[in-house]
Amino acid sequence: MGLSFLYCNARIQDGRKTSIAGRKREGAAARTQYADAEEGFPNVKNDSHEKFPTIFDLDRFALDHAKKFPVPMDSAQVSPLSDQQMQQLMNDPQMQELGGNLYIAKLFHYIANLTHAGNDTQSTTIQIDSDADFQLLMIVGSHTSASATIEVTEGGSGGLAWQSAPVNIDNFLGTAQLPFPAGLIPQLMPKKRVYIIKTVNTSGAANSIQVDFWGYKLFPAAQAAQLGAAPSQ
Secondary structure, eight states: OOHHHHHHHHHHHHHTHHHHHHHHHTTOOOOOTTTTHHHHOTTOOSSTTSOOOOHHHHHHHHHHHHTTSOOOTTOOOOOOOOHHHHHHHHHOTTEEEETTEEEEEEEEEEEEEEEESSSOEEEEEEEOOTTOEEEEEEEEEEESOSOEEEEEEESSTTOOBSOSSOEEGGGTOBOSSSOEESOSSOEEEOTTOEEEEEEEEOSSSOEEEEEEEEEEEEEEGGGTTTTTOOOOO
């Protein structure tokens, strides 16, 4: 459930305060799901001269009310972040929450170079380092000629292919000026996993291709100090 949905419900209930109070005077029950919404924003009043809620107020409100919702059947319930973790997440832009855990996101590039002498096929591999999972955000690259296709397959028996057929190189690679997003949902490339990159050159001449997987290594937040990523006090 989105933050805006929860907040809008709270504001709608705010607008019903008068009628609710009237029903209370008449002895009718006036309990609603978000009757205590005002408690989520202790410093926010309905008076337009008072402080308007910030995004952090909305986050706190959503988290507090999310705890009251029933857990869907067969779903995995992740422990909520502690207040200290929430504070870290708000104070440090390097921090990222994933599956209920905090990570330090450090910029990183995995590079694959393929050199063609003529009309031929070349392949190479990249392996995600064992120290951290990798969150792929952008795919960038360069080539001598656009007359080439590319395929990416995850290593191992029955490895997952990233495409149903070879992709024209310009439909796969972005540029440094216009990076190509790896999807609306950032892709997680697990540590130690191998990826096979295969290119087929049809230019009839030499073709040097570089593929740049651009994203972030995700280190456990506890390693912030040793990574030199702890924010200045």
